[in-house]
Amino acid sequence: MAEQLLSGAEIILKALKDQGVEVIFGYPGGAVLPIYDALFKQNDLRHILVRHEQAAVHAAEGYARSTGKVGCVLVTSGPGATNAVTGLTDALLDSIPLICISGQVPTHLIGNDAFQEADTTGITRSCTKHNYLVKDVANLARTLHEAFFVARSGRPGPVLIDIPKDVQFNEGAYVAPHEVRHKTYRPQVKPDLARVEEAIDLIAGAKRPVFYVGGGVVNSGPLASKLLTAFVRMTGYPCTNTLMGLGTFPASDPQFLGMLGMHGTYEANLAMHGCDVMIAVGARFDDRVTGKIADFAPGSKKIHIDIDPSSINKNVRVDVAVIGDAAHVLEDMIRLWKARQKRPDQAALGDWWSQINTWRKRDCLRYQKTDRIIKPQYALERLREAIRGVDHYITTEVGQHQMWAAQFLPFEQPNRWLTSGGLGTMGYGLPAAIGVQIAHPESLVVDVAGESSIMMNIQEMSTAVQYGAPVKVFILNNQYMGMVRQWQELLHGSRYSESQLTSLPDFIKLAEAFGAVGLRASKVSELDGVIREMIAIRRPVIVDVAVDPTENCFPMIPGGRAHNEMLLGPADRTEEATPEDGMVLV
Amino acid sequence: MPNDLTNKIEKHTIAVLVDNEPGVLARVIGLFSGRGYNIESLTVSEVDKENNLSRITVVTSGTRMIVEQIKAQLERLVPVHRVRDLTDDGPCIERELALVKVAGTGERRNEAMRIAGIFNARVVDATLSSFIFELTGTAEDLGDFIGLMSELGLVEISRTGVVAISRGAAGF
Incomplete structure (x- = not known):
């Protein structure tokens, strides 16, 4: 029997289905019309029509991060692809597995400056984990399967496949996923046991240990968080999370120190600074975490568990590197810890905890409570109380509100907290929330936003309304790009250059114009009622919370400073003392 | 200093075996430019037609930590099969070819x-007024030769950049 031939467009959809894709986020255009036509003729794949391609990628990120699956994006050539670039870069920096299919002008026109032509593989080479241009339909199915393998294996990331329009029309044979094996790409998943032995020896001998846990544990899957929690509890050691790692260790656990880094807690940062053994799991020592590299955790031995060998010794030199998937490594660690009958030094650990508890007593997240005006921290505390016990997901935009959300909201499970950590993309939160809501239609999905960030992808309210995705946009409205204003206040003599949006929309009318619901809380007394109403309404809601415009986000490690040089509140002034080289840092 | 064992700049010759596919050289070069690494020379050519493999030889320089990072980043590229630091794994043979055009008459x-x-x-x-010389040797030999020719009517130089291979029986 002759092999059945399919059009390129049909091959694409079949490959997506075989790879387990259920939802595609996209926007049509000339160069992807054959794919959209094929979509029209089937019912297995659901397409979510966004309002801007950047949002398609963020929505797919939200979908991926909250489900553990590969997110899927479909955009047209030229502007469709270039609009996706920010989203792809965001996914690359936060290691989110994505497949982005972009249309391309027909092969015979490539290089001719054709209408809506862009060198998409050239443009996205440095903002994807890998990318492909498929010029022959015979290679299409194989390339798609390979792309999924690359996106989800090792350190996950976005993979783009650029497909010229003629290839979408041409007929070719389909190849099933199991027939495809990648030639070269074989990330190491299982660790070298000798390294694991070294690591547990070091861990058992520690006097002032700390677990420093990042987003790699989320990427590894829910099992990794369970194993991590079990191992941390087995040792009795303190644990801190990066921004991306929140949820991997339950925030309510007494061994949890809170988030570390630039806006991390006093106890987490001082524990990092004072530790003698640091156990980094799926974290990458980025500059927001380390502060001044030369003074980072001086005198500590460092164990680094990571699936990406290039993360080892990139920013900070470590003593024991364990390459592998977090779940595999943690499983081996627990097994060997038990088999070798390792026991922590209880006396030293007791001293260490009493030291940590004195740091905790500083109550570093304390803020000035008042009835006069809504403090942003208070708004989040009230949100925290309202969502306790409710099945919920939190996304954020980028800025002060993001850091406050990380500090004040309760993260008990992985995959429930979605934020743009590496790239810091304003406009991430709303489309990401839509992606989450599509995957979890019954859950409460809240985008904690700022009034400036939300304006960057506000058009996606229209998407939320179209699909009845009842996302809640919870705006902490301080009338400033708060984090920019904070840095200008602390480092640039309070010269608020272009950091205020002086003609903000009426968010209630804006919500209504989109067909959503708008709510406002201007007074402390209105807050709880508005939050209750927001949760009760089964439609998209924008909540405009008027918060103190002058509030700053503390604690803070100013640029170029070490972990033990934190500013704890407005009383700690920094302007005079910030070193010149620190000013340069962002 | 634990985080910065030495700041000494070392020169390394790195061989990279890659799939010979479109864009692979751009990926390698983009990695160096995007992350701010140095390229002193870079050569590339297909070495295995049957398996569609090319070999890239890069001469780079940086601190020990940077060189380790360069190798790890190269290994992370999807079409890269193997990365070998010939300087570390040494000894190795390094050669470069130059075409040198010299014009002049008389003495x-x-x-x-x-x-x-x-x-x-x-x-x-x-010709009656010029020569093109072909010279193969180490980068230093070529430099010496070109230095002398610059006094004797040097017109133009074309160099291949370094290719290298490890000594002994063992393969890549």
Whole structure:
């Protein structure tokens, strides 16, 4: 029997289905019309029509991060692809597995400056984990399967496949996923046991240990968080999370120190600074975490568990590197810890905890409570109380509100907290929330936003309304790009250059114009009622919370400073003392 | 200092075996430019037609930590099969080829010819007023030769960049 031939467009959809894709986020255009036509003729794949391609990628990120699956994006050539670039870069920096299919002008026109032509593989080479241009339909199915393998294996990331329009029309044979094996790409998943032995020896001998846990544990899957929690509890050691790692260790656990880094807690940062053994799991020592590299955790031995060998010794030199998937490594660690009958030094650990508890007593997240005006921290505390016990997901935009959300909201499970950590993309939160809501239609999905960030992808309210995705946009409205204003206040003599949006929309009318619901809380007394109403309404809601415009986000490690040089509140002034080289840092 | 064992800049010759597919060289070069690494020379050519493999030889420099990072980043590229630091794994043979055009007449022309003989450079083109010399050797040999020729009517130089291979029986 002759092999059945399919059009390129049909091959694409079949490959997506075989790879387990259920939802595609996209926007049509000339160069992807054959794919959209094929979509029209089937019912297995659901397409979510966004309002801007950047949002398609963020929505797919939200979908991926909250489900553990590969997110899927479909955009047209030229502007469709270039609009996706920010989203792809965001996914690359936060290691989110994505497949982005972009249309391309027909092969015979490539290089001719054709209408809506862009060198998409050239443009996205440095903002994807890998990318492909498929010029022959015979290679299409194989390339798609390979792309999924690359996106989800090792350190996950976005993979783009650029497909010229003629290839979408041409007929070719389909190849099933199991027939495809990648030639070269074989990330190491299982660790070298000798390294694991070294690591547990070091861990058992520690006097002032700390677990420093990042987003790699989320990427590894829910099992990794369970194993991590079990191992941390087995040792009795303190644990801190990066921004991306929140949820991997339950925030309510007494061994949890809170988030570390630039806006991390006093106890987490001082524990990092004072530790003698640091156990980094799926974290990458980025500059927001380390502060001044030369003074980072001086005198500590460092164990680094990571699936990406290039993360080892990139920013900070470590003593024991364990390459592998977090779940595999943690499983081996627990097994060997038990088999070798390792026991922590209880006396030293007791001293260490009493030291940590004195740091905790500083109550570093304390803020000035008042009835006069809504403090942003208070708004989040009230949100925290309202969502306790409710099945919920939190996304954020980028800025002060993001850091406050990380500090004040309760993260008990992985995959429930979605934020743009590496790239810091304003406009991430709303489309990401839509992606989450599509995957979890019954859950409460809240985008904690700022009034400036939300304006960057506000058009996606229209998407939320179209699909009845009842996302809640919870705006902490301080009338400033708060984090920019904070840095200008602390480092640039309070010269608020272009950091205020002086003609903000009426968010209630804006919500209504989109067909959503708008709510406002201007007074402390209105807050709880508005939050209750927001949760009760089964439609998209924008909540405009008027918060103190002058509030700053503390604690803070100013640029170029070490972990033990934190500013704890407005009383700690920094302007005079910030070193010149620190000013340069962002 | 634990985080910065040494700041000494080292020169390394790194061989990279890659799939010979479109864009692979751009990926390698983009990695170096995007992350701010140095390229002193880079050569590439197909070495295995059957398996569609190319070999890239990069001469780079940086601190020990940077060089380790370069290798790890190269290994992370999807079409990269293997990365080998020939300088670390040494000893290795490094060679470069240069074509050197020299114009002149009279005594300068004779002197150019005489020096070419000393360096074992071959004459691959000659006119009554010029030579093109072909010279293979280490980058230093080529530099010495070119330095002398610059006094004797040097017109133009084309160099391949370094190719290298490890000594002994073991393969890549």
